[in-house]
Amino acid sequence: MTLVRKLALGVLSVATTASAAMAQTGAATPTTYRGPLSFGGTVAITVDAPSAGKVQVRFDDSPLGLQGTIVGSYTVRHGEYTVRKFSADTAEPPPEALATRLRGVGLRFTRQDERLSGGISGLPNPAVTARNARLAGVVHASAATTLPALASIAGVYTYVRQQSAPAPSVSQSMTAAEPQPAKPGIDSGQFRVDRAGTMWPCQGADCLSPANGAPVHKLEPADQTRWPGAFAITTDGKPGGRLYVAGQPGDHILYVAHRDDGGGGIGGGIGSAVMRTAAQVPSAVPSGRWRCQHPTTRVDAQTGIHAYRGTLQTETLEMSGPSVRNRNLQRPVVWRLDPSRGAMGRESARNPERQSAPEGTAPEAQGLYWVSWTPQRHQAFLPLDANTMTYLLQSTVPASPLDQMGVCHRQQVAATRARRTNAKTGRKASMKADMKTAISAAATGTKWASRQTPAQGKTQ
Numbered sequence: 001m002t003l004v005r006k007l008a009l010g011v012l013s014v015a016t017t018a019s020a021a022m023a024q025t026g027a028a029t030p031t032t033y034r035g036p037l038s039f040g041g042t043v044a045i046t047v048d049a050p051s052a053g054k055v056q057v058r059f060d061d062s063p064l065g066l067q068g069t070i071v072g073s074y075t076v077r078h079g080e081y082t083v084r085k086f087s088a089d090t091a092e093p094p095p096e097a098l099a100t101r102l103r104g105v106g107l108r109f110t111r112q113d114e115r116l117s118g119g120i121s122g123l124p125n126p127a128v129t130a131r132n133a134r135l136a137g138v139v140h141a142s143a144a145t146t147l148p149a150l151a152s153i154a155g156v157y158t159y160v161r162q163q164s165a166p167a168p169s170v171s172q173s174m175t176a177a178e179p180q181p182a183k184p185g186i187d188s189g190q191f192r193v194d195r196a197g198t199m200w201p202c203q204g205a206d207c208l209s210p211a212n213g214a215p216v217h218k219l220e221p222a223d224q225t226r227w228p229g230a231f232a233i234t235t236d237g238k239p240g241g242r243l244y245v246a247g248q249p250g251d252h253i254l255y256v257a258h259r260d261d262g263g264g265g266i267g268g269g270i271g272s273a274v275m276r277t278a279a280q281v282p283s284a285v286p287s288g289r290w291r292c293q294h295p296t297t298r299v300d301a302q303t304g305i306h307a308y309r310g311t312l313q314t315e316t317l318e319m320s321g322p323s324v325r326n327r328n329l330q331r332p333v334v335w336r337l338d339p340s341r342g343a344m345g346r347e348s349a350r351n352p353e354r355q356s357a358p359e360g361t362a363p364e365a366q367g368l369y370w371v372s373w374t375p376q377r378h379q380a381f382l383p384l385d386a387n388t389m390t391y392l393l394q395s396t397v398p399a400s401p402l403d404q405m406g407v408c409h410r411q412q413v414a415a416t417r418a419r420r421t422n423a424k425t426g427r428k429a430s431m432k433a434d435m436k437t438a439i440s441a442a443a444t445g446t447k448w449a450s451r452q453t454p455a456q457g458k459t460q
Helices: 003-026 204-208 345-350 413-425 427-459
Strands: 031-036 042-047 054-061 069-077 080-088 106-112 115-124 134-142 155-164 185-193 198-202 217-221 230-235 238-248 251-259 270-277 288-299 306-320 323-326 334-336 369-374 377-385 388-395 404-410
Touching (some): 031 115, 042 115, 054 080, 115 377, 134 251, 134 270, 134 404, 155 377, 155 404
Antiparallel strands (some): 031 042, 069 080, 115 134, 198 217, 217 230, 230 238, 238 251, 288 404, 306 323, 369 377, 377 388, 388 404
């Protein structure tokens, strides 16, 4: 390696280190985000705690038995946080069964205003006796700590939702042959929240009042010392989960952790839902390159029950106008986005709240965009802002592990391409320029030294 090349790399290394230090210093104020995990339960994620460069993950309320707090170290690349090397928090450690199995746990997320979204993987599953049982899921969380007025969040929301059957208690842990309580169910549609905090499923013009027989839920302030900024959901006086608010008046995003152990949940079973004010969802899916991730599962050959593998499937999508291309499929093909497709037909039969439009007709629900990758694989996108989308991945095959909720984040394509292009096309020119500068500087330095030496000798 030439001297010039070494000098250039040294300068670049110093600049990169200084930039990273400045970024970390600017983010040193701890910020806590609270919200649901897609497989059930809630979590509190605090960035830059207990110190800068660290992330605390506290399991607030888990039907699967996750407890305590774990701490990891993060790195940031293009706005995406990657957290590894988790260990038990000394102030609020998790149970030993969890603390001794943290190797392999990973968290990846982005932050947008007061919102956090991403995926967590490799979590030990306390509800399963097998030591290799792991969980993975999507997390959406809000940093809001002030409970908003119910009237301020009134409106019609478009949602996507994932749920599974209620999980047994940890004392009734399942065996390895029974890794999960049920196959995750997914659906989508609309909810209305009125000014008094009553919410119900609806569709288009039918959102003015609850339909006959439709479940009606009530929002009430949750325990603000434990869940600041969150509402409790009840149905007929039975607890059904919590709702977290993000966004701003007129364009709210609601994160719901539902738990229907006693008939009070909004969807049945355990899981989560993400909603956005329907009128604010863009008329087209934002163009660009997106990095998407969702949990992977497997089907038990004997029981047909779905078990989490503990990993996240990552795919890269390129969206442009009415088309989308999946770069990770074996034979990537451009498919047209289909906003006229109704919601999930076979899930509608299982979920009485689901009011889907007939196949091939335009639903009145606003904001969902569909892609049919194959006759058996469908995907619905709900944009949350210019850089974040949530989605549902569905299979029409009865015993398929595909049905999952996922999240997409926009990639900085323009900047990345520009850097690569400049690095490739400008390398030779840059090397020549650096060499010429070095030679010139060396020559100038020699003359300067020869001129100064006598003077220095006289002074001495």
